[in-house]
Amino acid sequence: MPRPLVAVTATARSETDADPVRVRLNAAYMDAVSRAGGLPIVAPPTDPGAAEELIATVDALLLTGGEDIDPSWYGAVPSPHLGRVTASRDAWEMALTRAAAERRIPILAVCRGIQVLNVALGGTLLQDIPSDRPGSLQHEQSGARADRTHRVHLAGGSRLAAIMGLEPTVNSMHHQAVDAGATRLAVVGTAPDGIIEAVESPDARWWAVGVQWHPEELDGADARLFAAFVDAARG
Numbered sequence: 001m002p003r004p005l006v007a008v009t010a011t012a013r014s015e016t017d018a019d020p021v022r023v024r025l026n027a028a029y030m031d032a033v034s035r036a037g038g039l040p041i042v043a044p045p046t047d048p049g050a051a052e053e054l055i056a057t058v059d060a061l062l063l064t065g066g067e068d069i070d071p072s073w074y075g076a077v078p079s080p081h082l083g084r085v086t087a088s089r090d091a092w093e094m095a096l097t098r099a100a101a102e103r104r105i106p107i108l109a110v111c112r113g114i115q116v117l118n119v120a121l122g123g124t125l126l127q128d129i130p131s132d133r134p135g136s137l138q139h140e141q142s143g144a145r146a147d148r149t150h151r152v153h154l155a156g157g158s159r160l161a162a163i164m165g166l167e168p169t170v171n172s173m174h175h176q177a178v179d180a181g182a183t184r185l186a187v188v189g190t191a192p193d194g195i196i197e198a199v200e201s202p203d204a205r206w207w208a209v210g211v212q213w214h215p216e217e218l219d220g221a222d223a224r225l226f227a228a229f230v231d232a233a234r235g
């Protein structure tokens with residue numbers, strides 16, 4: 001059986017003034033797709049006009065973690081707590097997401113990815129959890145990336161709960177989150193403080209799941225999530 005081809009998004013930026021612009025991506029995403037039986041290819045920012053062509057040639061889209069999204073994409077002014085943004089990456093990933101939604105190509109959206117998925121389909125974000133929702137849990141954990149630091153309550157009957165169970169404990173490395181969910185998405189996961197941690201497509205014909213944590217750093221139920229994604233890509 002041929003391996004499904006999975007486009008994995010990456011950023012392109014320089015870290016210092018002396019540094020050339022380089023494509024950057026945590027290799028953990030590639031490894032997670034490979035372990036699940038998929039063939040990952042890196043899709044760094046290029047002409048957004050080419051997004052439909054790329055989507056037409058792949059079986060699935062993995063939207064990865066990274067920078068904040070420019071709030072102009074959802075009609076908000078920048079918070080003083082907004083982090084770094086990369087305009088080329090925003091434009092490319094919005095175009096990829098809309099093209100994939102149009103064709104109902106499977107999407108797994110991780111961390112920044114759940115935010116891109118939500119904004120591309122018309123939703124909004126919290127720009128900075130500590131200042132927008134004082135008293136929330138610590139969502140930027142200080143330990144190792146694979147440490148599981150807070151629970152997520154998943155909705156019974158959701159695609160995600162069927163894969164992971166109702167109360168997974170996950171890692172957390174984010175200061176932004178989904179605020180208003182897009183109409184094509186259902187909110188299916190929240191942290192104990194009410195911060196949105198998971199969304200999915202309620203359309204049985206379109207496998208699209210967004211998670212605010214980093215399953216590519218985890219095993220067990222999170223490896224099953226990648227397996228389910230690659231299975232959807234085969235369909």
Ligand code: MN
Nearest residue numbers: 139172191212
């Ligand atoms: Mn979290």
